[in-house]
Amino acid sequence: MNVVVAVSGYIIPAVMLFIVIHGMIKKVNVYDExxxxxKDGMKTVVSIAPTLVGLMMAVGVLRASGFLDMISGFIGKFTGKIGLPSPVIPLLIVRMFSSSAATGLTLDLFKEYGTDSLIGLIASIASSATETIFFTISVYSVAAKITKTRWTLSGALISTLAGIVSSVILAMLMI
Known part of the structure; x- marks a missing residue:
């Protein structure tokens, strides 16, 4: 483990040095590139800013209105029977839209139930095993000018479901 910690401190500087040396060998002006x-990155940020603002606002409204609590109470009646506790439902819903809002919900779950509880374990594993579906699809589709996303949403929802199921199974094995 000490080797990993020691090496990890040198990886980024080594990659940067490699890029500069490779650029010098290929006679490329690395700084201009x-x-x-x-500049291109800043253009991308400006083009996706309205999408980001809209997503963040929508998550804030859902959370503040109590809608997430209402939905989790309803869905929790069914998911509780298969091992997914209702307090985790708002996290799983918000996680599809915003990673930072989901992190806030995860911390709230940790404070209330503890990190080593079933709820805490499911929350932490699910946060790592799922993606911000709608954020990712909207931002990257806009940035890359992709208009044909026929199977993107269904594939992302299936992979999120797999992450949630895996989270519950792994958390139950750890308890």
Whole structure:
């Protein structure tokens, strides 16, 4: 383990040094290429900003209105029977939209139930095993100008379901 910690401190500087040396060998002006890439990155940020603001606002409204609590109470009646406790439902819903809001919900669950509880374990594993589906689809589709997303949502929902099921199973094995 100490080797991993020691090596990890040198990985990013080594990659940066490799890029500069490779650029020098290929006679590429690395700094100009970096600045050009940074400009393109800023254009991308500006183009996706309205989508980000809309998603963050929607999550805030859902959370503040009590809608998530109402939905989790309803869905929790069914999911509780298969091992998924209702307090985790708002996290799983919000996680599909916003990672930062989901992190806040995860911390709330940790404070209330503890990190080593079934709810805490499911929350932490699910946060790692699922993706911010709607955020990712909307932001990257806009940035990459993708208009044909026929199977994207269904594939993302299936993979999220697999992550949730895995989270419950793994958490139950750990308790």
């Amino acid at each position: 970096f600045v050009t890439g940074a």
